[in-house]
Each structure stands twice: as C-alpha cells, then as structure tokens.
Amino acid sequence: MIISGGSVVTEGGVVETDVRIEGGRIVEVGVALEGGERFEAAGCWVGPGFVDLHAHLREPGQEWKEDIRSGQEAAAAGGFTTVVAMPNTDPPIDSGHVADHVRRSDGVEVVPAGCLTLRREGGRLAHLDDLWESGVRVFTDDGDTVADAGLLRRAMEYLAQLGGMVAQHAEDPGLARGGHMHEGAVSSRLGITGLPAVAEEVIVARDLRLVEFTGCRYHVQHVSTAGTVELVRQAKGAGLPVSAEVAPHHLVFDHRSVESMDPVFKMYPPLRTPEDVAALRAALAEGIIDCVATDHAPHSAHEKDVPFEDAPRGVIGLETAASAVHAALDLPPQDFFDRMADAPRRLLGRDPHRVVAGAPADVVVFDPVAVWTATTFRSRSENSPWKGMEMRGAVRLTIAGGAVVFEGEQRD
Amino acid sequence: MKHLLSIDDVDADEIRSLLDLAEGFVEVLGRDVPKVPTLRGRTIALLFYENSTRTRLSFDRAAKALSADVLTFTTGGSSVSKGESLKDTALTLQAMGPDLMVVRHGAAGAPWRVAEWTGLPVVNAGDGAHQHPTQALLDVLTVRRHFGNVAGIRAAIVGDIRHSRVARSTAGALVALGASVTLVAPRTLLPVDLSGWGVSTADSLDEVLEDLDVVYLLRIQQERGGGDVFPSIAEYVGRFGLTRARAARLRPDAVVMHPGPMNRGVEIDPAVADGSRALVTQQVANGIAVRMAVLFRLLAGRVAP
Amino acid sequence: MDAEYVERAVRRIGHEIVERHAGADDVVLVGIHTRGVPLARRIAAAITSIEGTAVPVGELDIGLYRDDLSTRPTPRLARTHVPTDLAGRTAILVDDVLFTGRTIRAALDAVSDLGRPDRIELAVLVDRGHRQLPIRPDYVGKNLPTAPNQRVSVRVDAVDGEAGVWIEDE
DSSP: OEEEEEEEEOSSOEEEEEEEEETTEEEEEETTOOSSOEEEOTTOEEEEOEEEEEEOOOTTTOTTTOOHHHHHHHHHHTTEEEEEEOSOSSSOSOSHHHHHHHOBOSSSEEEEOBOSBGGGOSSSBOOHHHHHHTTOOEEOOTTSOOOOHHHHHHHHHHHHHHTOEEEEOOOOHHHHTTOOEESSHHHHHHTOOEEOTHHHHHHHHHHHHHHHHHOOEEEEOSOOOHHHHHHHHHHHHTTOOEEEEEOHHHHHOOGGGGGGOOGGGOOSSOOOOHHHHHHHHHHHHHTSSOEEOOOBOOOOHHHHSSOGGGSOOOOOOTTTHHHHHHHHHOOOHHHHHIIIIIHHHHHTTOOOOOSSTTSBOOEEEEEEEEEEEOOOOSSSOOOOTTTTOEEEEEEEEEEETTEEEEEGGGOO | OOOBOOGGGSOHHHHHHHHHHHHHHHHHHTSSSOOOOTTTTOEEEEEEOSOOHHHHHHHHHHHHHTTOEEEEEESSSSGGGGTOOHHHHHHHHHTTOOSEEEEEESSTTHHHHHHHHHOSOEEEEEETTTBOHHHHHHHHHHHHHHHSOOTTOEEEEESOOTTOHHHHHHHHHHHHTTOEEEEEOOGGGSOSOOTTSOOEEESOHHHHGGGOSEEEEOOOOGGGGTTTSSSOHHHHHHHHOBOHHHHHTSOTTOEEEOOSOOOBTTTBOHHHHTSTTBOHHHHHHHHHHHHHHHHHHHHTTSOOO | OBHHHHHHHHHHHHHHHHHHTTSSTTEEEEEETTTHHHHHHHHHHHHHHHHSOOOOEEEEOOTTTOSOGGGSOOOOOOOOBOSSOOBTSEEEEEEEEESSSHHHHHHHHHHHHHOOBSEEEEEEEEEOOOOSSSOOOSEEEEEOOOOTTEEEEEEOHHHHSSOEEEEEEO
C-alpha cells in the first residue's frame, strides 16, 4: 500500500512525502508514488510504530480482564506496534516456557518481561538464565517492589553480567501500607489513607545507590513525583545507566480527580499534585524521562464498580495514550515519536525504526488535529479515566510487520 | 436537596434551616404520642454494612416517628458472606420499593456509589473515615440548644482525628456556623494536610483546656493502641485524656460531648462521663429529631411513586 | 372586606362562641398557622372583653399532617404549642380561609395527636366554598362565593401590617 501525502518524521526533519509498503517492509519513500492501495494521510504525521514498555495483558490467568489478543487490538488502536507484557500473570513469567507462551510476532509484537524473583515472592531469584535464553531482556516484579536490598543487589549483579535491565515498581511497603491514593490535602479531606510521595522516592533513591554499586542498567517505572524526577536527573548527570518512563494519566490527572471517589481514578502510583504533573510534563519534554509507557491495567466492570477503597488499582491506557500525551504536551513531531517510539525501542536494545526504504514496516499515521470521544474500547475492559472525554489527536492507521492492524475510520 | 451525603455540601443557611426543622421535631418527640403521619406510606431502607446499633436504631426511630415503614439490611449472616457485591445488594433492596436509602459502609464514597446505582435519595450514615453528616447536625443542634448559638463557641475535638468521620463532619459544621475549632491529637492521628479546614491544632489538651466552651472527645480505638500510632493507652491519656483533674480546670459552663460509644477510662474519666457537664444523652435525643428533619426534608415535596 | 369589617366579624364570632357555650370556661382556641394564630388571639381578646374571662390560645402548624406534600415545596415548620390540657374542653380551630377543607382535615389529625378534647369546632373568617371533604364551619365571618381559580387573601395586622380580605384573579 501507499501512505500518501503525510508528513513523514525522519532523522533530518519532517518531510511531506509518500511511503510504499510491500512484503512486510518499507520499500520506497518519495513524492507522487503510484500503484496499489492508497491511504490518504494529508495533514497527518507518519512515523515509527509506538512501543509500550509497560502493559498488563493479563494472560495467562486473568483473561476475563484482557487477553493477549484483545491487548494486541487495543495496542493497534493506540498506534503501538510493540508491547512489553508485564510478568505478573498467573502463572507469572518467571521461567522460559511462560515467556514463550506470551511472546507474539504476528501483528502487534508482544515482548514478555520476566520476573526478578521466583513467583514474584521477593525471596529468591527467578529463572533469570532460562528467561534470558527465551529472549527476555527486561526484568521486573512490577505490581510489587523488590524490597529486600540484598536480593535486589544480587539480581542486579547477575543481570549486569548478562546485560539485562532491571525495571523497578517503586513502592516502599511500610510507607505505602494501607494507602489508596496520594497522601495530601485531598486524602486528608476524604479520610482515605494515603500513599506519600516518599514511598516512591525512598525506593528510587536506594536503588540508584545500588545501580552505582553494581553497574546494572536500571529503569524507573511509572514515575509519579517531582522528587523522583530530581533523583533521575541527578543519576543521569552522574552518568549512571538509568532510564525512566511516565504513564499518560500522570501527565493529565491529579489527586483532585479522586474527590469524586470514582475508582476509575485509582491506580498505583496514585494521581499526585498539580505540581507533580507539571514536573513530569517538563521532564518528559526535556528527556529526563525517556519515554511514555501506558501501564495499561485492565479490570472488569464488576471489579471496579465498588467503593473506592475496595477497588483494585489500575486503569487502561493503550488506546488513549498517544492522544493524551499529544494534547498534554504538544511536542513537536520528532520529540513526540522519540518519546513514544524511538526511546523505548532503544531501551529494549534495538535500533530505532526510521521511515526509510528497507526498514521494517512498523508504521503509525497520527492526525494531530482530529477530535474524537473515547466511548468504546477494543480492550476487554473499560476502566479508563478518559472514558467519555474528548480527545485531541488520533491514530489513523497502524501497520505492524507490514500488515494493517488498525485503520482509523472504525473509531467513533 | 436530593441527598445528604456530606456536610460540606450543605451551606450554613441550609444547616440552620435543618436545625430549625429539627427543633420542631423535638417538640413532636416530647408529646404523649410522639408520632406524626407525615411520611405514612413511604418506605425507608437502612443499608448498614458496618455494625452500628446506635445509629441504625436512631434512624429507625426517626423513620417510625414520621410513620414511615422501614426495611433493614445489615451484614452478618447475610448474602454478603456469600460474596454479593454492594451494588447487587443495593439494587436488590431498591427492587423492594423504598423511597430513600440510608447507607453506612466502611469504605469512603460508598453512599455516592449507591446513589449513582439506584437513583434514589441517599442519606450517608457514615462512610469510612470520611463523613457522617447527621452526626454533625445533631452535634451543632446540641451546641445551639445548650448555648443559644454556635457562632463564637470555642470547641476542641480531641482524639483520632485522622481516622474519624465524626471529626471531619462535626468540625466542618461548627466552622460553617462560626465556631472556632481546635484539633487536639498526637501528630500521628492528625490529617497530614489541614489546609482549607479553617481549624487550628494543639499538641495537648492542657494547652487549650481553660478557654473552651465545648470539649468534644472521640473514642480512642483500643485496636489502634498497638504501638503503631501512639505508644500506649496510658501515654495517650497522659496528654489527651479528659481526666477528673482536667475536667476540674474547665470553665464552669464548659460542656463535654462524645459521639459514643465511650471508652470510659480512656478518653474520658468515668466520673466525668456521668457528670453534669456531659451532654451525651442530649446528643442521642437530638439525633432522632435531626434525622427526622433530614428524612422530612428529603422526602416531603417529592412525588410519591 | 376592609379592616373595620374584619374587626366586626371577629367580635361577632366571639359573641357566638360565648352564646353557644354559655360562657367560655371550657373553650380553647387553636389557631392554625399562619394567620389563624393572630385571628385566634383577636377572638380571644374579644371574648375577654365580653365575658371578662381569659381564653387560652394555642398554635398549630399542620405542615406534618398535610396529604398534599408531594405537590408543594417543603414548608418551614412553625411552632406547635397548646398551653393547656385539651381533655374535657372544646377546642375551636381558627383559620383565615376555608376552601377545600384539607387544611382542616390535617388540623383535626394534629389536634388528636395533641390531646383528647371533648369536642372540636371550627371558626373561619372567610368561607369561599368549593369543599372537597365533608367539613363545615361552626362560626363564619363571611361567606364569599368565588370561582376556583380566584385567590382569596386575608391580611391581618400582626402578620401583614394591614387588615382586610381581597379577592384576586389568578
């Protein structure tokens, strides 16, 4: 097919040109291309497919919330061509054969992450070599923190030798105990036990010392506080192998949304203060935070339709991420694609995709001006804080491995 | 006014109007036949997820004094133990045709959810540590009846403020009506951020005791005395308990209030609890009148189904 | 009806009460809020000037007894208080305008909840007809035929600063 008239994001800049895709690869980039199916992309950005380093696809074990197939569809609708699946499944991805079950390369690529500890119990190392042999490169106990510094040190030393990346869900168990939302003025008014910012920051601060100590690559998952941003800034300034991600909901919503006590605003890390939101936006724009990662966390309607304190944590985000980030930051197209695609690809140890002849055909067409309403979702679950909201910017076409996996007119 | 969910949603004029209405019901409750036919034919559902005999009985009494019928659901040997969700329970109760639901639940926000799911008028009888608006109303009614006014009254609320819906609601109502409120508690039992509350704080009861008109004591939960938020009950009583010695230093016309049930010997000395300063029984009596006023306000003037 | 007419009607009602009850020893006047209350006081004053006896005056708010709550905005409750025991006495309900009779029906229920008078009678300043219930007054200031869509306003000094009866078209 030919993607015609779009603004292609290249290394040199943004160029209005056509793109021909054939046989799973980009074969030609140039003006006035002819022949084959045409997709009119005038006014749209054309760039590498987005990469999500953090999504919960719930398979195996909790398929009523989501499965890999529906997760791929949701990802495609969001412009993602590669998704890293978090290992807190049932059974968890703590050995090679579960990783093999989760991996997909047809359509949207699904890359399994592996656990750091066996059964995610925080007691002993998971089958790290076995996972490595299966191609796993990102290791995390996400959902929980590896709290035992001694064990984390061993995991870091082990993985440093292999070249893997430790990704940490930073939530100190003692400081976070009993908390359901950010600890601050709103939680004080609502009488809901809160999670202070320090619960995230003490873990990140501690871990960064261990990074210095072990030399292991380290990735801060779902950064939510200005304090964490400063820790990451200092660590990068000191040359440590540290990266960080931020979720779209932390760029848009703050703890005042929880005044409604609607569980659709309950997730970890919680929505924090407007000052934190501003710091996160600035950090992503600057590149201190490397990339966007959705932390897509589906829960079925009956699970979330309970009082706030009783609800499970998590919101979906694959389908709304690009629009949300675009509307919140209005990044120029090259930076937008860097944070959504290039940087996360690099963190996976791969070269960024360029829209040039010969490159793999993982391409997304994004209309920066289109307006749509998030009413229906391809995910099995609908626990989205954007539900019913007007979104600015829309994915029009997603091509993964040369196949069209999403086409925009299907959106409401 | 469709619901009564939070005292913060009721402005000062509306609070005063509810108190005036409650005064009328105090008169009704004083009659030989303390009953009026106002809500005859209406049904009030009590959805009580937390064990609370006192509040439930108070609402039950108030509903019956207005000649309404009462449908009661409490947990304990009920479908909840079979895993029925709050939503399903609320919808099942609604199918039995009540005109209004009174909801008490251990999780903040539950009454808001019930209002969304059922579309019925809802009265919050206590949600988590968040709000207990009828308690706030009966407390300010008690202060008003005793002192003649609420504006200018100096009150201290003492105890586990952080986990208390009574503290949040009653402080809110007192401040709205112009009283000055001081929260007295160890720092571990104060909310982390009091901006916008319009209250001050004190580190011990001795600091503020002699200038108070009202000492409002909260129950200290024995369960919390486990060394997590304060070292021991004895040490708590040392700084914050209303002992006989402290009660003697109060102004001659100062009063003592408590939402009940009291932990005699912990937050309050037994002699003080039974003494003439304590307005606890007035609070209970006023509670019925206040709840009648709320039920009347929400249901009178609504089209019967 | 102007202020003078109202005053004469009040005096006449006072006389009628005294005549029917051979004095006023067992009579309690119960005014129905809002304007029934000052009217009851004026009737009591009239009786006192005729007989020399003081007549107890009670006040009654029927807001909790209405059967039409669903069609009206929530009323404010005024004071309900009767200064004597009603047992063994005649309670005379006093209201400004008698129309459908629903207010009086509610007042009958309310008085029964306040005590057990031997007898209940009714005095009204104006009877404008259009009864919906079998209720009839014992003492009437004036019969005023009206159309159902007309409004009859009674104003009394104590409440309105002036006295008189007006008929207005809605």
